[in-house]
Amino acid sequence: MEIFVKNPAEMQADVIITGFFEDDKNLNSIQKGLDEKFNGTISKDILEIEGFKGKYLETFSFPTNGIKIVALGLGKKEEFNTNKVREAAAKTIKTVEKLSKNKIAAFNIQNNGSLCCCKIAYNTVLGAIMGQYDFDKYKTKKNEEKINIIEILSEKVEKFTPAVEKAKIAGEAMNFTKDLISEPAEFATPSKISDIAKDIANEGGLEIKVFGKDELKTMNFNAFLAVGQGSVQEPKFIHLKYTPSGEIKKKIAIIGKGITFDSGGLDIKPPASMLTMKTDMSGCACVLGVAKAISKLKPDVEVHILSALCENMPSGSSYKVGDVLIAKNGKTIEVDNTDAEGRLTLADVLAYADELNVDEVIDVATLTGAVIVALGNTITGIMGNNDDFINEIIEDGKEIGETLWQMPILDDMQDNLKSDIADMRNTGSRYAGASVAARFLSNFTNSKKWAHLDIAGTAFLDKPYKELNKGATAAMVRTLIQHITK
Numbered sequence: 001m002e003i004f005v006k007n008p009a010e011m012q013a014d015v016i017i018t019g020f021f022e023d024d025k026n027l028n029s030i031q032k033g034l035d036e037k038f039n040g041t042i043s044k045d046i047l048e049i050e051g052f053k054g055k056y057l058e059t060f061s062f063p064t065n066g067i068k069i070v071a072l073g074l075g076k077k078e079e080f081n082t083n084k085v086r087e088a089a090a091k092t093i094k095t096v097e098k099l100s101k102n103k104i105a106a107f108n109i110q111n112n113g114s115l116c117c118c119k120i121a122y123n124t125v126l127g128a129i130m131g132q133y134d135f136d137k138y139k140t141k142k143n144e145e146k147i148n149i150i151e152i153l154s155e156k157v158e159k160f161t162p163a164v165e166k167a168k169i170a171g172e173a174m175n176f177t178k179d180l181i182s183e184p185a186e187f188a189t190p191s192k193i194s195d196i197a198k199d200i201a202n203e204g205g206l207e208i209k210v211f212g213k214d215e216l217k218t219m220n221f222n223a224f225l226a227v228g229q230g231s232v233q234e235p236k237f238i239h240l241k242y243t244p245s246g247e248i249k250k251k252i253a254i255i256g257k258g259i260t261f262d263s264g265g266l267d268i269k270p271p272a273s274m275l276t277m278k279t280d281m282s283g284c285a286c287v288l289g290v291a292k293a294i295s296k297l298k299p300d301v302e303v304h305i306l307s308a309l310c311e312n313m314p315s316g317s318s319y320k321v322g323d324v325l326i327a328k329n330g331k332t333i334e335v336d337n338t339d340a341e342g343r344l345t346l347a348d349v350l351a352y353a354d355e356l357n358v359d360e361v362i363d364v365a366t367l368t369g370a371v372i373v374a375l376g377n378t379i380t381g382i383m384g385n386n387d388d389f390i391n392e393i394i395e396d397g398k399e400i401g402e403t404l405w406q407m408p409i410l411d412d413m414q415d416n417l418k419s420d421i422a423d424m425r426n427t428g429s430r431y432a433g434a435s436v437a438a439r440f441l442s443n444f445t446n447s448k449k450w451a452h453l454d455i456a457g458t459a460f461l462d463k464p465y466k467e468l469n470k471g472a473t474a475a476m477v478r479t480l481i482q483h484i485t486k
Contacts, residue, residue, distance in 0.1 A: 001132065003125055003168050005160045006106065006151040008033055013106035013151050015099050017070045017092050018042070020054040021077040021110060030108045030153050038064045046071050057088060059095060068099050072109075080112040083401050083466075086123040090131030090467035097132070097145040106151040118163035121152050123401070125164050126478075129171030130467045135182040169296050170481050174474035177282075177289035181459070181472035185261035185278040190228075190236040190309035193260065193281070197238045197288060197307075204295025207241040219352075221308065223327045223344040226335075228310025230265060230318030235310035237349070240291050242303040251302040251358040254290060254480060255349050256283035257342045257365035258309035265312045265338030266320060279472065280342070282459035283364040284309060290480045299485040304356055308345045312338070324422045328352060329444055334422040342367050343440050344426055350444040360389065361447040362483075364455060364476050370433025371407075372457035378465055380404045380458045380475060383438035384451035393451055396486065397479040401467075404453070404479070413439040 006012075008030050018031055025047050027035060035042040041064045046052050052060045056075030061068050072092055074080055089107065096105045107124050111117055128150055136142050154160045180188060180196070194210045201208035213234050216225055221237065228235035259280040263269060269277070284307040291305045319325075323335045325344065328351035333344065342365055353361050371381040380397070382404045384390045390406050397404045416428030416436050424443065428436040438452045458475040461468055 001129065001146070001148060001150060003150045003164060004152070005121070005154050005157045005164050007155060007157055008153050011106050011151055011153060012149075013100075013104040014066065014102045015068045015070060015096050016106045016108065017072050017096060019072045019074045019088070019109040020047075020052065021074050021080065021112065022054040022056070024054060024077060028108070028110055029155065034069070038067070038069070041069060056084065057091060059092065061099060070096065070099070074110060077112045080115070082115065082119050082123045085109055085120050086127035086130070086401055087467045089124045089127030093128045093131040093147060097147055100147060103146070103148040104151065105147050105149070106153050108153040118160060121154070121160045122163040122167040124152060125150065125167035126171050127467050129168070130174065130469070133175055133178060133469055135179060135471065137179070166297065169293050170478060173289040173293035173481065174477050176292055177285045177474035177477050178472040180285040180288065181279050181282050183278070185311070188260055188278065188281065189233050190258070190260055190311070191234060193258070193284065193309055194236045194238055197240060200288060200291050200295070201240055204292060206291065206295055207243070209239045211237040220326070220328045221348040223325045223333060224308045224310065224348040226319040226323065226325050227265075227312050227341040227344050230315040231311035231313040233260070233311050235308070237308045238306070240305035242291065242294050242305075244298065244300045244302065246300060248302050249300045250360065251304070251356070252360045252362065252484060253304040253306060253353040253356055253358045254287045255346065255353060255361070255363040256285070256287035256307045257281065257346060257363070257367065258284035258307040259342055259345065260309055260311050262312045262339070262341065263314060265341060266314050266318050267337050267339040268314055269339060276460055279460045280366050281309065282366050282455060282472070282475065283307070286364050286455075286474065286476050286480070289474060289477045290484070293481050294484055297481070297485050301484050303484060304353070304358060306349050306353060308349050310345065312341045327444060329354070331424070331443055332422040334419040334425045336425040336427040340427045343437055346441055347444040350441060354446050358447070360449040361445055362393070362451045362453065362480070363441070364453045364480075366456040366459050367454045368434045368437050368456055370437070371454040374407065374434060375405055375457055377457045377461055378403065381407045381434050381454040382451055383407050383409050383435060383454070385409070385442060386449045389449040390451055393479065393483055396483040400478040400482045402476065402479045407435050407438070409435055409438050409442060
């Protein structure tokens with residue numbers, strides 16, 4: 001999809017989406033120009049004769065002179081915000097697909113006077129990209145009605161263009177992430193994802209190292225290697241690095257959990273619980289999507305993108321309950337459950353991140369079912385060791401439309417992990433599972449600013465929610481881009 005900021009005089013769209021507040025017939029300057037151009041279509045035909053009220057997500061389309069004008073309800077003026085802009089754009093783009101013959105649509109969203117106009121443009125673009133997303137790679141019948149070009153109407157083209165370009169980059173990063181999560185595990189193997197990471201590095205001018213099994217043994221990635229030893233797929237560890245050309249403001253490591261298929265290992269999952277386990281590498285897909293975005297946005301922040309990739313499979317060579325693993329930082333772990341594997345892979349990567357001397361460490365993982373019980377499918381759990389840092393990330397998410405909620409990590413939670421023969425077990429009791437898992441991870445990082453994002457609930461949806469379609473959501477891509485580039 002191509003996206004441009006266009007002066008209304010140069011518009012080529014055959015469908016124009018223009019927003020109105022509830023019971024407010026005031027027109028902005030672009031609407032006044034359109035109304036004049038089309039002989040009062042907006043002020044008379046739509047607002048007066050048809051009685052369009054402007055209730056949130058209400059739409060009415062009116063043909064005039066070969067152009068279709070779609071009136072879009074924005075709801076009450078005082079309740080208007082950027083989240084509503086994004087949702088409205090996502091849902092309206094589906095309607096527009098069926099109306100546009102030339103597959104060119106234009107957006108003009110009103111401002112209630114309290115929002116930044118550039119933020120409205122940003123969220124309009126992001127919403128449209130999100131709304132039109134469809135993973136149809138394996139379908140014989142494709143959606144041929146998709147809009148090809150979006151025009152954001154503005155009389156200040158230069159002012160709005162940077163916001164629109166950033167939204168386009170973020171939207172493309174999200175689409176990449178969703179595509180990778182949606183791929184079957186037979187395609188998205190550790191080796192294939194490593195090749196995809198190499199392509200990202202080559203295209204974006206990033207440094208990359210990909211480590212194989214023998215190198216990882218030398219590097220003492222013992223917990224990670226144990227998880228992958230039951231699979232015929234060779235485990236891989238990828239390290240991408242973005243370095244700004246100028247002064248470095250800070251250094252960040254972002255870690256994505258990369259279990260490309262999770263059967264549960266010898267503690268095998270029931271069939272229903274295994275249906276979406278190709279998505280257990282959503283954290284990896286997220287950080288790779290972020291890598292694509294920052295290579296184009298070029299922030300003044302050094303970023304290390306890390307992911308340990310393997311399958312957790314049952315076989316004669318699988319790791320077993322009762323095994324004792326020596327993690328990269330030397331701490332020993334008794335395996336209490338082979339289906340608590342993600343935290344084992346993250347343990348070694350967190351220890352590796354310590355060696356990079358970064359200022360911040362953020363890991364993203366589909367880690368626990370417990371976080372879904374606690375927070376549902378629309379809120380990401382965040383835990384860590386620095387409240388100011390955690391609050392900063394929560395605010396970054398709020399700014400961009402992703403909700404995070406802090407859950408506690410208490411010192412006495414370590415008691416739940418006690419082992420008779422090792423430093424700790426990899427699972428605790430059935431209670432406070434998300435927090436106990438985070439407490440386990442805390443044993444493997446010395447960073448003073450560490451945050452753990454549990455996206456087990458938010459990475460994949462069974463039904464649409466606001467601007468998000470059913471399926472992969474690219475959870476935390478927006479938030480991490482915002483955090484890194486602000």
